[in-house]
Amino acid sequence: MSKYIFITGGVVSSVGKGITAASIGTILKSRQITVSVQKLDPYLNVDPGTMSPYQHGEVFVTQDGAETDLDLGNYERFIDVNLTAESNVTSGQIYSAVIAKERRGDFLGGTIQVVPHVTNEIKERFKRLAQKSQAEVVIIEVGLSNIETILSDNKTSLPDECIDIVWRDRQ
Secondary structure, eight states: OOOEEEOOOOOOSSSSSHHHHHHHHHHHHHHTEEEEEEEEEOSSSSGGSSSOOOHHHOOOOOOOOOOTTTTHHHHHHHTOOOOOOEEEHHHHOOOHHHHHHHHTTTTTOOOOOOOIIHHHHHHHHHHHHHHHHHSSEEEEEESSGGHHHHHHHHHOOOTEEEEEOOOOOOO
């Protein structure tokens, strides 16, 4: 079973979460530990491919053709690992998947809610990456938004598999 490291930063962007994730991945890989990385972004776009680079920065294209956040390129270069579409998760992807399941009838006519439906979809994404990559450790950079609510559940449901690293503003 994979272990997970969650890196969060509260409500602050550009505090170094990506560099922290890449650095931890590099250290682990130097110890012959297999690593994969995933970034959870709060925006409702499905991917950054249609977003203005002036607002979001450049797009990084993975080996399987996914248009992803630039941080994935940093992860690949730092850790020397090839990432795929599963390494980039947006709120837009999550909500789209949950709505598609609802339309198929997967929830048997029940009311769809953030907890548990959206949070379960998020957890499914990082478990899927762990399974596909066969990584011993999956480092997950968590962007702003209600995505961070999944972390409190991880401490209860996966106590031996998770570490949380939280950046705090010291102003």
